[in-house]
Amino acid sequence: MPRPSTEAEYLASLVPPSARGFSRRALLRGAVGAGSLLAVPSLLAACGSGDATSSSGASGAATSGATGTVSLGSNGSDAAPKAALQSVIDSFQKANSGLSVKINTIDHNTFQENINNYLQGSPDDVFTWFSGYRMRFFAAQGLAGDISDVWQGKSNMSDALKAASTGDDGKQYFMPSTNYPWAVFYRKSLWSSKGYEVPKTLDDLKTLGAQMKKDGLDPIAFGDKDGWPAMGTFDQLNMRINSYDYHVSLMAGKEDWSGDKVKAVFNTWRDILPLHQSDSLGRTWQEAAQSLQQKKSGMYVLGAFVAQQFSKGAEQDDLDFFTFPEVDSNIGTDAIEAPIDGFMMAASPKNEAGAKKLLSYFGSADAQNISVKADPSVIATASDADQSGYTALQKKSVEFVKSAKHISQFMDRDTRPDFASTVMIPAIQSFLKTPTDVDNLVKSIQQQKLSIFTS
Missing domain, CATH: 3.40.190.10 (Periplasmic binding protein-like II)
Structure with a gap:
């Protein structure tokens, strides 16, 4: 069977019969980007901004002359991350008088569940996302923009962070901002x-x-x-x-x-x-x-x-x-x-030069200093960020991450999105309801895994 071209089609085609025993509500709630299942194709697409200036093929150097409006799709709907992002954007606009940023904030879970429809519709120029498999998936499907030129000269990011931002083709598609343990x-x-x-x-x-x-x-x-x-x-x-x-x-x-x-x-x-x-x-x-x-x-x-x-x-x-x-x-x-959060660019942004200018700023110490001050639950990824104002919790987080021998990203980022959403979310919720039947539970997971990973 030819591989479907989108995650929505991919998820829909791979849900095996054994998954039908789980509650439909859990399946629908957990299906990341499963547009054919959720039937809300315009929910996030409507958030795209149509007033950005057009730009083509802007390199990192060319972004210095970027002007117009950059639209930013954000899943930071809780008070602390929402305020933190706004503070960063305020600082960016102050330093870049020719650029303005329009933030479109969507409920965190809604954003994640409809990301595929969003990226295939009229996505914002820049959007919040995560490192790991899910970043690489959308890059491989042509739903994210190459920002390798933005990474040129990014000496304040470690090799590990660059690797976490790199797609299967060796190009960079993600700009780390913060992480947390x-x-x-x-x-x-x-x-x-x-x-x-x-x-x-x-x-x-x-x-x-x-x-x-x-x-x-x-x-x-x-x-x-x-x-x-x-x-x-x-x-x-x-x-x-x-x-x-x-x-x-x-x-x-x-x-x-x-x-x-x-x-x-x-x-x-x-x-x-x-x-x-x-x-x-x-x-x-x-x-x-x-x-x-x-x-x-x-x-x-x-x-x-x-x-x-x-x-x-x-x-x-x-x-x-x-x-x-x-x-x-x-x-x-x-x-x-210790998951890494950050930003990506749409495959065909309306304001590419402005988008890359903003992404470069997100990766700077200046931006991250503002983020971690506004939201003390996170720590900066930039090596030159100022840690002198960190709270005791942030300082401990830095040492905690630094001292770890191994760091994972979280299940729904470390595995295939279809397996995480259509198999593991309902499986774990089924376990929490009835924790006594582990044998049948793991057999069901294995059957579905074989259907998905061998396709």
Whole structure:
């Protein structure tokens, strides 16, 4: 069968019969870019700006004379990232009097779920996105613009960041802006008042969780209404139980999902599920984070963006984190997740010179200094960014990422988008509803994986 030309067609053609047993609501909510499934082709396309000036073939050097309007599609709909982006744009426009930027903000999940329709319709000149497989997918499909010339002379970006921004053809399609670690977050004041200590092993975590229950707390805040947050817990457990190398191989479709190693992940997760907030499928990550902020929960396995639900100042200063505990002493805890966020350019932007000028700015220390000040949940990717004003949480994040031996990007970025959205989101949500039937669950995942990865 010839490979479909778009992710929407790709996803629609690859959903196997075995996937039909999962709830349609979960499937539709999780399907990234599945336009043929979601039937909302104009939702994001309508956000494209039609007032940008035209430009053709502008190199990095030619962007110095860029003028007109650049449209920017953003998934930063939460208050903190939205304010941070606006601050960066204000600074950019002040320094570039001939350029203006029109920001089109869309709900985060809606943006992700409809990205394919968006890119095939009338996309903005520049749009927010992520590094990893999903960046490479759209580049390979011709739905993203080559910004290799913008990367020329980018000495403030590491080789690793450049590699994370490079498509399968060796060209750059992504400009990193910020990243952040996933870990176990908690409030220092609550732990101090209760005498809690950071758990080093999973057994320590279980013991701590039992004490938190006695103290009237939900040990682990948990919300998976949007489908993706629970992937982080799977990733942490898989890297602790089976190693980083196995995790990467599993995400690449090279391992047997029905094997004992994957069963061990789900069985271990099942054992600690009683420590999690109940009814997680009806709760967003923001609502779960608010229970941590309100000291109703003791911990939360999430990205550092959990800080967005805490007021700046004393509340955010009270937030701390530790690495997910050790499960196997032979594997340890030297693997973490630290996703990279940034920006891409549309394949045929209306204002290419302006778009590249803006992308170059996003990769600068000046822009990132503003971002991390406005949103203390993230850290800059530029090596020359000013860290002197970092909060304690940001400083710890920098050291946490720097000290890690292995760094993954997150399940829905490290594997194929169709597998993550149409298989793993409903599979994990099915597990959270009925965690007792692991054998049939992993068999179903493996059957669907074979259909998708061998196509």
